[in-house]
Amino acid sequence: MSQKVIAVSSAFQKMTTQAILSIVFFLIVYVLLIVLGISITILAAYAGFQIIIVKPALITFMIGAGLLSMGILILIFLFKFLFSKKEVDRSHLVEITENEEPKLFKLIHEIVQEVDTQFPKKVYLSSEVNACVFYDSSFWSMFLPVKKNLQIGMGLVNSVSDIEFKAILAHEFGHFSQRSMKVGSYVYNVNHIIFNMLYENDSYNSLIKSWGGVNAYFTFFVSLAVKIVEGIQWVLKQVYEVVNTNYLKMSREMEFHADEVAANVTGSSPLITSLLRLDLASHSYNAVLDYYATKVSDAIVTDNLYPQQQFVMNFLAQKSKLPIDNNLPLVNIDHLSRYNKSKLKLNNQLSTHPSTEDRVAQLNHLNIVKQEKTILPARNLFSDSYQLEAKFTDKLFGMVNYETAVVKKDKESFVEDFTKNYHSNSFAEVFNGYYDNKQPVSFEDKDNEINDLASDIRYQDLFDDKKVDLVYTAFALENDKNTLLQIEKKEIVVKRFDYDGEQFLASESGEIVNKLEQELSQIKEEIFINDKKIFSFFLDAAKRKDKTEEFTKLYARFTNIDKDFDNKFDTYIKMINNTAFLYETTPFAIIEKNLVTLKVIEKEFKIQIQDVLGNDNYSDALSPEMQDNFSKYAAEDLVYFIGQEYHESKLEILFKAIHDYNDILSKSFFKAKKEFLDFESSLVA
Template sequence: MNENALQPSENFKKMAARSVQAIWLFVLTYLLLVSAAVGLTILSAFAGLMLIAAKPMFITIMLGGGLICFGVLILIFLVKFIFKVNKIDRSHLTLVTKEEQPGLFKMIDEIVAEVGTDFPKKVYFSSEVNASVFYDSSFWSMFLPVRKNLHIGLGLMNTISIDELKAILAHEFGHFSQKSMRTGSYVYNVNQVIYNTLYENEGYGNFAQKLAGISNYFAIFVVLAGKIISGVQFILKKIYDVVNLNHLALSREMEFHADTVAASVAGSDALITALHRLQLADYSLNNVFNYYNGKIKDKEKTNNIFPQQKFVMDFYAGLQKIKIENHLPIVSEEHYSKFNKSKLTLKDQWSSHPRTADRVEHLRKLNYPLKSYGTGIAIDLLVNKDTVFEQVTKKLFDAIDYGNSPIISDAGKFEEDFLENQRQNTFHQLYNGYFDFRNPLNELNSEDFEKPGLSIHLHANNFFSDENLSLIYLLDGINEDLNTLKQIEDKVFEVKTFDYDGKRYTQQDCSELIERLESESKDLDDQLKKLDAQIFEYFLYLALEQGRKEEFVNFYNHYKAIRTLLESQNNCHNKITQVTSFMHTRTAVETIEQQMYLVKDEEIVFKEELLKLLTNPLYGEHITAIDKEQIEKFIASNYNYFAGGSYFNFQVDELFDSIRLFAKIINDTNFNAKKRLLDFQVTLEGVNSTANKKPVTI
């Protein structure tokens, strides 16, 4: 291993120094607060005891006891973090030993030796697409040595190569590779102390409430202590921002340092290719999870989710034309970034990790050669991998109650259902994803269905090329950048400088840049609208040529009728969702009672929209008998939702169930109408393709 890889960069040292300075600021402030709290506690205890001694009677005993509690409460608030232990939930983890998996532990041994760090205390498997080092921490772990545990997700090992696994594990050990790296650990723990003092106060709050419940005399002093604690929190919040911002800046440098260690151990490309594939691997596993979440009601589960994850990943790789090498998709840098056309670069001071693009750029500059550890997928390192897969899968599903006789589904059924779901819920590959982001032309009248202006023979690939698709991504990127720039101009968040398309700008430059981007956005939008019109005319021409104009018009009018209603339906859904959002959070009784007037007003409009769904034949196909019964029951109801300081849970549940059902019906109906139109156009193109017409450029 390159020894320089272990040396922190100058920027790392600078961020570490700033973090230490922020910590000292906290320590000095905290010591002053504690000293004041100790003094106040002694003073209030003395005053309380003197009051009781002066005239022992019920009222003086209560007031004296309240005074003593007043000081103690403030002191406890400031020192309660000492007793806080942050324990990592291990219920989803499976312990693995060297005897069980010698191949994996051999790799870990070699990495540990090369990096020069300690071997993990324990190694665990999970189902995740992730790897991490973790430990139970407390205030005392800043001063006492704590051995770390290694967590490896099988969802990760199932989708990366052996070389990539080595790079990822080396990255994790890189975080603890040098004594100087302990600065980051120390800052993290102090950050946890401040966070606990500010935000983790449920237990303390319960204790204070019980104390206040003893007597009204005690309650007076509990309220007074609360006022002082609010002032202490105000001071600590200001310092927390300083400490946390410096901690996050250091965390980003720690990631770059760990990447340097990983690249030195395994090679730059090993980590780069893994970083590019992780999003696809995680998305694929979540697809499998979502499938089985939908099967809970049918008591259906599987013994092994991981071949299904691999199937989904390979499917999407094929769909997106990603090449496969050694049984793994090679997600290129171009593919990874093609969906993100933003040219705006901000220094995200609240992020703990650098952007993937920045990490890749850093690794490219290092340019460490690949040190091949072995060929194959990382999961091949495991002994009896199918048994391990099943153990981890079982632990995953054990958290769900399937009753006495769950149905065990095989991979074949999953694959069949997955492909059928793709067929029903995605648009034909002919469109190359174009209509995933845009809708067919909607502002049409009867004259538009007459003779089309486009009357030359073409193929659909002239319209749905990657080049035209990139226009959509570019427009989205510009609009996203515009939104951010307007927030910078309005000082929604403070940014001194930023980069756009590789050039440095200041806040004062926003107005000119916004004007330029708005012009570019309009030009792109006009270009895409022109393309939409050409697509419509192209398929209209095919329909006329094939004598299927009436079918084409019917599909279009059906889609247009539903699309026309969608905007008002979405507005209704957004309003009822917005006015009921407070019901998901802890809210003061007075606020709830006031907000309920708005809920009841908006409920009237919402019920009217639900009734329109029931009476409009356009939506009948997507409203089941059970759905209809639920909607009719809700429309006929006159719920209060809240009274006497408490929610009526069953009424609230029915409200939110109806909101979700409304959204599902309108979205399913719109999607189905759009898909039917697009599928019909595919049949027109199918005939066109068999006519052996030479494609031309438009």
């Protein structure tokens, strides 16, 4: 039984109308450009022919041919997109068939029937945490029927239940289920046409270069063609802004529509739970890959990274106090938004997808309830999921060139190593994330208020969720305020922006900044009071355990590094900014000018390096290799550019010095902070 026709929302209708109008706008502009291009070609050909008629000679023939070539090159530019085809790279994919995976294909047949769309041309598996429907697009795909392909990531399969998996696939097919969705395909292709004419010009530029190299006459007329093409591109950039903006807006509404299609197949709940978990699943997958990236020099690999992904996902969920059901974390909306308190949305930062929070809110509003069958892992839909996971694991590690024979690490070894690394690089759980993006604050021990506060404080109250929310709210307000100040100064150019669900003109940004500053001031005062209580509590705890001296010493060490860090890190940023030109193709005169500026910054940088080398606070992070390179760097005034070439060996010393300097600062700062917080946590153990 096919699915009922789902009425499109008024917002979708509005976005579709705007998208259609943008297509019409493009067609009008494009037709005018074609008329202009043909007119230039005809006039150039006529002028060239007349020149040859008036005075037949080699030079007039070359001028005539040059004029004609100018027109032809303009026309080639205007029509080159007709022969452009965007093919999807399938090298990382593995095609599967119905004979190989009958249960999976049975599910896909069910979804296709319920959604009322076509069965995919081919079904592929990939290694990632995703699913998508794709096809090879070209200009002609707007007029000719093109069957879509389905791609399923094993990282996704490993992270969802069977009913959630069905909801995700139903969403993907929902994009192509009803006629109202086909406008999106047209807008996408128009967008692609303009993008091709603006930015995909490698073969055209090669043609220009070879054509212009024929002789001096052709070079002149080719240069004229290039100037005219640049003018056409300027016009197309204005059109692209209109079409792309409408495409992005409509794409967001299409996502809501596809969500509704999926909800009508499985109910709202399965898509909600999978959406909320996918960020954690993706983060866990990447955490496993990052772990093995650090083991490349030791040639350590594994047979199957997906059980390790699931371990990390559940491990991190437990650390965040999230419930786990059927071996899958149940992520709630509060957890998802805990670290992102921003209320600012800029109209020029639209993406093709609405936020997860907005999608969940829409699905909750639909509140479509379906009776769910027994929930099983999505991997049960595959004949041998472990074999497929191992195949993709081998495929991923096969992309790395190992210098020695690989050593395989089992899941137990990974779990032990990952857990150890996690605890080494995170703060004690008693702090509940309070200090993840905030530093401990010290106060005078002699302050009577500090001593008075210690009497009736429970440390659990100091780091509860409300206190942590204050920290992240302050962080978000500070960022939003800075962005709005940039809008007020016109450093960020937008016509409108949304704040807390309301729309404002750019000229109103200053008014919003004033409100944010008042709110921020109040929240900072609350955090300040809490920090006083924290200091008072742990100072009192240290006194009661006769550890005041250790408390004071560790606090002083962290405070010294904290005060020193900003100044030293500022020098690092200056070095990064003033060496950026070394990674770019730059005229010789500009290189020499930039090197003069760099030498001035280097004096400050070398002073800071010497301070780091002589400071015990940084000694633990300083390796012999770093010491050796710093000595080479400081020993002489290195020359990075000789004649017309860079001195690569000298640049290598410079870049390593910059990298090592930042590495020492970061590690030393974190170590001092962790040692102090670990000491504080031991006082309440």
